[in-house]
Amino acid sequence: MISRAKRTPFGEWWWTVDRSLLVALLVLMLGGIILSLAASPPVAARIGLDPFHFVNRHVFFLVPACIVLIGTSMLSPRNLRRLALLTFICAVVLLLATLKFAPEVKGARRWISIMGIGVQASEFVKPAFVILISWLFAESARRPEMPANTLAIGLLLLVVSLLVMQPDFGQTMLITLVWGALFFMAGMRWIWVGGLAGTAMLGLFGAYFTVPHVAKRIKRFMDPSSGDSFNIDVALESFARGGWFGTGPGEGTVKRVLPESHTDFVFAVAGEEFGVVLCLILASLFAYIVLRSLTHAARDDDPFTRFAVAGLAMMFGIQSCINMAVNLHLMPAKGMTLPFVSYGGSSMISLAYGMGMLLALTRERPQAERLGSGDSFAPAMGTT
16 A cells, blocks of 8 residues: 555655556556567567567567656656756757668668667657647747747757658658647647648648659558558458457467568557457547546646647557558558557657656646746756
C-alpha cells in the first residue's frame, strides 16, 4: 500500500497521476509484447535470425521506455520545458548528422548508428517540438510583445526542412498537422489557417511531382493496378480471413509473407489472428487515451498545459490513425508505427517520453502551481 500520509516522491506521484491513463498505456505495451510474439518470429526466421530476435529486442526496449515514461511523468512543467529544449537541440543535431553520415535505404536517410544502435532522430524531435511550440503559443497570449508566433513558425520551418531532406513525408505531415491544430487553438485568424493549409497542399503537390517514391505510393493508392500492391492486398485479406474472432494465435499467414508484419502491418496480424474484436479494442484504447487527455486539456486554465496536453494527445492519436488507416487501405503507405504495439526502439522510447510528459502535465497540482506553469524557461533560457 502507498500511504497518502507519507510524502515520498513516489507516493506523491502515485496519488496525483492519472492512473487510468497510465493503465491504458501499460495495457498497450502488454498488447505490443503479445503481438510481437505473434508477428515477428517468421520475419526473423526469414532473414536468418533467431526466431525470437525481434521479441527479445521489443522487450529490451520496453524496459528503458517504462523508465522514461515514469521518470518523465514525475517532472514539473518548468523542468519538462527545459528537458524538451535540450532534447530538441540534440535531436536537431542528430538530424543534421543523419543527413550527412547515415546510409541511404530505399532512397531515404533516416537512421544513424550510435554505439551500434540505430537511432531515428525524427522520432525524438516530435514530442520536444510539441512542448516548445505550446510554450511559444502560450507566451504569445500572455505577452503579445514577444515574437512567439514568429519563433513557432521558424521552428516549424526548421523541422520540416530537415525532414523533407531525408525525405520523411509521413513525419512531416504529422508534425504539420499538430502545429496547425495548436496554431488554430491559439486563436489565430482563419486567413492564417487557410494559408497554412494552402502551403501544405502545395508541398504535397511538389512532393508528388519531384519525389518518385511519393508519386508511386499515391498512384498505387488511387489505382492499385498501377503498381505492386502486394502488401496492401495481403493486409486487407488478413482482416477478411480473421473475421470477428480471428484464426487463433500463431495460425495467421500474413506474417509469413509480409516483410514488415512486425512494424507497419502489425495491425493486420492482429486482425487475422485475433479478429476484428481485438482491433476494435485496440482502437478503443487509443481513443480513450486521446479523449481523456483532451478532456484534461479542455479543463485546464493554464494555456501552456492546455496546448501541450492537446498537442501530445493529437500527435499520439494521429499517428495511431495513420498506421491503422494504411493497414485498411484508407490512405497511402507512410511507414509509421502503431504506438507501443509495433516493433521499433526509437519509436517506443520517444512515445514513452511524449506520454510521460502528458502524464506529468495532467497530474493534479495546486491551482497556484498550475497557473505558474506558463512561466518562461527561466535559467534554461536566460530570462526571468
